[in-house]
Amino acid sequence: MMTRAHESHEESPGRPEGYATHDVTNQPPPLTPYDACADRALLEGVRREGAGWAEEALRRLGLRAGSAQAQEWGELANRHEPVLRTHDRYGNRIDEVEYHPSWHHLMRVAVGEGLAGSAWADDRPGAHVARTAGGLVWGHTEAGHGCPTSMTYAAVPALRAEPELAKVYEPLLTSREYEPGLRPPTEKRGLLAGMGMTEKQGGSDVRTNTTAATPTAEPGVYTLRGHKWFTSAPMCDVFLVLAQAPGGLSCFLVPRVLPDGTRNTFRVQRLKDKLGNRSNASSEPEFDGTVAWLVGPEGHGVKTIIEMVNCTRLDCVMASATLMRKTLVEAGHHVRHRSAFGARLIDQPLMRNVLADLALESEAATTLTLRLAGAADRAVRGDAGEAAFRRIATAVGKYWVTKRGPAFTAEALECLGGNGYVEESGMPRHYREAPLLSIWEGSGNVNALDVLRALGRSPATAHALFDELALARGADGRLDAAVARLETGLSEASETGARRLVELMALALQASLLVRHAPPAVADAFCASRLGGDWGHAFGTLPTGADLGAVLARALPPEA
Known part of the structure; x- marks a missing residue:
């Protein structure tokens, strides 16, 4: 008969029943919560480069970045990757990307803390230093959502090459309001910007781009036809895109939704299956009759x-x-x-x-x-x-x-x-x-x-x-x-x-x-x-x- 002597083994205090061999020793406790701003080199550099006035906000952000909640957001946003929806249930083309709620939580904090375009609207010396330091701290959560905030920040000075467009879009790109969803840009409280430069035949050699820009009867307005190879964060509101106009390679502003509320042609062919950066969708959009506004002179795209x-x-x-x-x-x-x-x-x-x-x-x-x-x-x-x-x-x-x-x-x-x-x-x-x-x-x-x-x-x-x-x-x-x-x-x-x-x-x-x-x-x-x-x-x-x-x-x- 099989002995059952092992059943008489006395459980140690605090040990779950049935886990007689499972004492956990010599393992570190959870790191979280921790202070992501507890970095002397960071704080000294912030003061030295003229943004000492931002230290209190950075310290507050550091505690939030190292919190169990924020760390979980980062983990969940990468575990539950973005999903492309090309059509709705009725067969209408929608080209939308769905993100896990944790992505939106991360984005809301990032934009609200000024990590997108708001430094351009801040006259204080050191505003751009404060924004970079905020990225060094909040980036402890996860890296993918830093892509749309970075592109939004970077789009502002480029857009200023066309003052009339900047007058409309810059106040929204520098806003601290995160408002996802495709709607006419001027009806939103804040915008995100992306960029579409590279194509499959050229990569960094953008002068080989073949996307064509055809002028319309309306001055400054063109239609685009072509295919981009690596356009991240396709749910941004507007994109700066390079295309070949009659005068050479030029820069254009492409909104996802046109001023009249109709969707611009921005067909997301697929999402990239990337090594990392999994929380952030990177796409291949196709333009076909896509409406675009010229930014800067023709031929001056780069x-x-x-x-x-x-x-x-x-x-x-x-x-x-x-x-x-x-x-x-x-x-x-x-x-x-x-x-x-x-x-x-x-x-x-x-x-x-x-x-x-x-x-x-x-x-x-x-x-x-x-x-x-x-x-x-x-x-x-x-x-x-x-x-x-x-x-x-x-x-x-x-x-x-x-x-x-x-x-x-x-x-x-x-x-x-x-x-x-x-x-x-x-x-x-x-x-x-x-x-x-x-x-x-x-x-x-x-x-x-x-x-x-x-x-x-x-x-x-x-x-x-x-x-x-x-x-x-x-x-x-x-x-x-x-x-x-x-x-x-x-x-x-x-x-x-x-x-x-x-x-x-x-x-x-x-x-x-x-x-x-x-x-x-x-x-x-x-x-x-x-x-x-x-x-x-x-x-x-x-x-x-x-x-x-x-x-x-x-x-x-x-x-x-």
Whole structure:
């Protein structure tokens, strides 16, 4: 007869009946709730770049971003992906995308907190810095909904190329009201903007676009015919689109709903099945007799839309820096509460080296992001020197920070071991998100070549970059040597060596900012590893003399 002796086993206090082997030990507690704004580099940079007045709002947003509710919104918006509805039940073409309610919750907060276009309506110095800092904080929830807020922000300066259109649409694009649904734009309290530039045959080479724009009898009004390859957030209210007019490649404003209430022809052929960024719908729209308004002169499409690209490239840097910070916080939380081989992970020398190395990368990315935002803010206010610096430094930052993102998130995930490889941890979602940011708004090659183009067409950009680096001259010999190498490299610049040159620019720029503004332990470890040659090919190879304790004490939020 089978024995039932096991049934006499005494359950331990608090252990659920039937789970005799299931004591949970040596697992970290939930991170949430936490303060996503508990980041010294972030707050110091906000004050330094002229947006100290926004600190109270940022701290409030940080608590909201790290709340259990907001973190759940991010998870649910990615688990329940957007669904395309091409027709209604009666067979009418509707081309609508349905989102999970969590998407709308995230969007409502983002727009309400000024992360879309509202900075353009704020006259306070530092308004664009405050908006970027808000993205660095609220981005701890999830990344996908940052796409329509970024495009809306970027559309405003491009639309100003046509003052009559700007007069109508800018007040709605800069609103803090989130109002989803397709209705005539002027009947809504707030609008979102998207963009449709790339086509399947050209990608970043937009001059090969074949979408045709035909003038109508009404001045400034055209009809479009063609197909776009990668148009994200198709439920935005208006789009800036590139098409071939009689005078060449031009920029057009395309509303989803026309002023008379009828739907413009915007046939969403399909949604992209993407590696990451799953909460955000990316589509292939078809235009056929689509009504559009010319923005800027015919033939000036790239020139008109380039300001939009500058803005969205800054947001790519911001989003990469946000992913770095978010995954660093997750990794730090895990190693503080997990033990192995007789000691907490955070107390083990090699893990401390890995985490400190990640912390350096994160602080350098955040500091550069805020410096770029400060340059953008001052350029908008007429500072020519800052405009020149912004022109080159944004492309440099876009190239380098977004390139570092995938390696960073992979290393942070590894800090959690097998736990980090499980979807429930959230780390796989962050890892899948990271490569997008080096692709969107131009891949690495496109941005590296754009740096060479800026240097060739506008010598003021090189002067602005070296003027910035000169502010740290004499503070660190390794940085001075890197700047000297950079000067030599500029005189020998070529397409083949563009990536190596831009990498050196980025590292020198990050080092100069840390030397000037970060504690000595941070600046010294960064210069020794990134510029001094005392660094391996993986994270966790900081030199023996690095003050890991000081770096970690600055980087990690206070323990709960």
